[in-house]
Amino acid sequence: MPLSRIAVTEAPLNITALIQAVSTSPGHGAVVSFLGIVRNENLQRRVTHLEYEGYEPLAVRALNLILDEARERWPAVELGIHHRLGRLAIGESSVAIVAASAHRADAFATCRYAIERIKQIVPIWKHEFFDGGDVWIEGATADPEDEAARQTALVQARGDPTI
Amino acid sequence: MPVTVRLFARLRDIVGASELERDVPANASVKTVWNELVAEFPPLGAYATSISVAVNADYARMDAQVADGDEVAFLPPVSGGSQK
Numbered sequence: 001m002p003l004s005r006i007a008v009t010e011a012p013l014n015i016t017a018l019i020q021a022v023s024t025s026p027g028h029g030a031v032v033s034f035l036g037i038v039r040n041e042n043l044q045r046r047v048t049h050l051e052y053e054g055y056e057p058l059a060v061r062a063l064n065l066i067l068d069e070a071r072e073r074w075p076a077v078e079l080g081i082h083h084r085l086g087r088l089a090i091g092e093s094s095v096a097i098v099a100a101s102a103h104r105a106d107a108f109a110t111c112r113y114a115i116e117r118i119k120q121i122v123p124i125w126k127h128e129f130f131d132g133g134d135v136w137i138e139g140a141t142a143d144p145e146d147e148a149a150r151q152t153a154l155v156q157a158r159g160d161p162t163i
Numbered sequence: 164m165p166v167t168v169r170l171f172a173r174l175r176d177i178v179g180a181s182e183l184e185r186d187v188p189a190n191a192s193v194k195t196v197w198n199e200l201v202a203e204f205p206p207l208g209a210y211a212t213s214i215s216v217a218v219n220a221d222y223a224r225m226d227a228q229v230a231d232g233d234e235v236a237f238l239p240p241v242s243g244g245s246q247k
Contacts, residue, residue: 025191057172058236119241119243121241122241123215125239125241140241141215141241144222
């Protein structure tokens with residue numbers, strides 16, 4: 001069975017398999033992949049591990065919405081997103097994104113758009129455990145209809161260095 | 164009428180449960196459910212302006228009506244992906 005383009009899973013992410021699932025056309029001259037990795041430091045705290053919690057059915061729905069938005073803006077780009085849940089050690093991948101297209105510019109832009117939108121609207125939460133305590137990381141109030149947020153992601157996708 | 168309340172991340176920690184069954188009036192909105200929850204667990208009130216809500220696993224608004232047996236989820240600000 002071919003790997004799904006969208007997944008919210010407790011299993012380790014496999015970027016190679018996702019690339020194979022997304023880049024299926026001989027016309028794809030560019031594949032851009034992104035891995036979000038658990039790092040050992042945040043805000044000068046020594047991070048020991050993270051726990052990702054998600055509202056799975058809505059997270060899958062939000063990821064599909066991101067694919068729809070990307071397809072509307074970049075119709076010729078193929079996109080896949082897998083997000084991990086559960087306990088992750090330092091160095092493990094929390095999110096994998098693959099964008100494939102004929103040329104690199106649109107693949108880079110779509111990949112960047114996807115990660116920015118994930119941070120805005122996908123109901124997944126990061127529980128950070130560090131030396132001396134733990135804290136829930138809280139970012140954006142999720143609202144897929146917030147047009148200003150979507151525009152920000154589109155600007156970021158174009159690589160504006162000021163954002 | 165009965166509704167299922169789903170809570171995530173810090174909201175789940177505050178309440179001490181990821182899922183609650185609650186009885187709400189027949190004409191209740193998501194806001195009604197939230198207000199009753201805050202009355203029961205006052206620290207939730209700090210999230211009044213930052214939560215998102217979903218009904219039956221689809222994003223909704225605070226003024227959306229809820230129906231018998233609906234699953235009403237309250238979502239603190241999200242933090243998936245990676246930090247920066």
